[in-house]
Amino acid sequence: MSATKSDFGVSGPHPLPWQRAATGANLLSGDGSLGVTIFEEMTTLALSAGAINLGQGFPDEDGPVEIREAAQAAIAAGANQYAPGKGIPVLREAISAHQSRFYGLTPDPDTEIIVTTGATEAIAAALLALVGPGDEVLTFEPFYDSYGAIIGLAGATHVTAPLLAPDFQPDLDALEAAFSNRTKVVLVNNPHNPTGAVFPSEVLQRVVDLAERFGSIIITDEVYEHLTFGVRHVPVATLPGAAGRTMTISSAGKTFSFTGWKIGWLSGPAHLVAAARTVKQFLSYSSGTPFQSAIAVGLELPDEFYTGIADTLRYKRDILSAGLRAAGLDVLTPQGTYFVNVDTSPLGITDAVDLARKLPALVGVAAIPVPVFCHAEGAERTRSLLRFAFCKKVHVLEEAAERLATLRERL
Template sequence: MTRPLLNRRLHGLGTSIFAEMSARAVATGAVNLGQGFPDVDGPPSVAQAAATAIMTGHGNQYPPGPGIPELRAAVADHQRRFYGLAYDPGTEVLITAGATEAIAAALLALLEPGDEVIAFEPYYDSYVANIAMAGATRVPLTLRPPAFRPDLAELESLITARTRLMLINSPHNPTGMVLTRAETEAIADIAKRHDLLVVTDEVYEHLTYDREHIPFATVDGMRERTVSVSSAGKTFSFTGWKVGWVTGTPEIVNAVRTTKQFLTFVASGPFQYAVAEALRLPDEYFATLASDLKTKRDLMAQGLSDIGFEVYQPDGTYFITTDIARLGEKDAVEFCLGLPERAGVVAIPNAVFYDDKEAGRTQVRFAFCKRQEILEEALSRLEVLAY
């Protein structure tokens, strides 16, 4: 494939570049800091719970449509334990094939053709497809460097008679922005005043470093209009298991379940038993996870800055966004396509997460959910770029 044709494809489809860059990592022996998955598995006790479930015949056949009772109860307990939110596991919790399916099912269930959805730009790549499949229109609220904070006045100005819901991702992929309590409450107030639903993507809820994650459902008046989505993959380092969940009112959960049954129907049977165990791990596990990732974030932030990148330090997630203009580079797609051969490292251009490609033209995202020695090796290789 020629470079110009490849560029056109990558600018249009974020998903394509993940496959392309992972293939380049394999072909060149590059350190892959592109896709967001850890290079070590999660807790052995959780893996053993999955193995035990398989060997004892738990979940090897179709699990219940809403998810196994043990996991729905564990999700409800998790929401109460960390956020003081009470959900009925029988009617207000739905288990899905990861957060990606949860978001797709929620949008397909709640949107009608012609509706408008306000979402933070840059977007997680599935949002664009999900909104389009629902026949709705995405309306971007662009987060701008260096802090990537939402402009609340601009947000309110985007609301029209067709606005149906806001799709809120915090902690935010790819920027790592985490909404403050004041921002969360202000956005919630806008939702209530304009009678909007809020779908919240909270998959990085336990991966925050400098400020706490505040679920929208904890704000007064928001529980009944919030579809909360999360998953096990990021928190427990088993991204391949694809176990996610939705919490909300019985009416919301029933609507999402009605759509979900025509997507995967059910999924991840044995892994549901294991995730139920994982959600009950002690507080120390969650604190250590965040502490270890913060150390890696700081390592990458300092190392990339020393090389010459402009670094936008994230408050959460396991991604770090940089700007390559200081290195004399003008196009992040070209930069990332050439980086495996040039420096032996794979990264992702943020332009694929924007409608407005100019907004992210010189932004590059690195994943730091790898072993420290791998991150150090990547930084060592990237020193060839130093100004």
């Protein structure tokens, strides 16, 4: 159910911060009515229909036992009060060691890393620190909905460059055309949610070169860094010309399957990290003290763990994809993340939002329509696309695949 503008006592010529955030996340209609997020809507429909919820991207099983035990031990040892605002030293040191081990980066744990309440807070702190009215923030489209919300909250203008099906790689000329002298920040999500694309070095280098030309700061959301399938993740900060202008964000939730712990981090040049820390300390200040030390343990797990989680997730992707193909859908195979997208048009369906609302009752599976992650023009371009999450137990995905395989006959 939507609330109307009058329910909030809104008046005056200028949108309030909540309105800018809601508009940026596509939650506010032209008449001022406030809706719920697509995740809440689809979850409600899934619950009412007893459907398997493949909409929201969180695992349905916990991560490594040694990380859980480390958190329990930290609680028992009394690590239950505020952590330092920038994060406990052992985790900041582990983050630095992890980046050195996998990517050859060596951020200073004291001045170039902060721990945040998930990647979402890191993104919010960085954007709120760096942009305001008159500035532009450039993202790819489709985009994760919180990007639009925070850009709107900051009062900046959200500009997008399209990712084109079936491989969801950008048109580089369109990317260049999206830059301007007002492009204060380029926000790059790689591996990319919701499309599952992984951008190669040449695409990322083009972003860096354009950011250098226009004097833009780069913020990267790399939470799926270890969840790629047969392709290598390339951190933007490792590319020529990037290190001095790039803030890198990641988190423990996706890598270790502890999304509820909300432990994220941001690294980059000391002056940019200091700017983000200034804002972050007035958001959550600090969080998750015992979880921070446990994630430090996780970051030290052997390489076999990291290759194993990607292999397992690829297997799950393929189980779900088989059911989607059996349903007559065009599967757009992802190179990373938790998500697979499908095109519904082979079934003669061009309205993915309408189909998403019907799916839970129709076949007992819930998904997310991709158009909700776009502005108007992008929504039209992606209007027949649905996103399914495959970060679930194998038997759940097998059941979902069987249900989805009946879609064509039920239609």
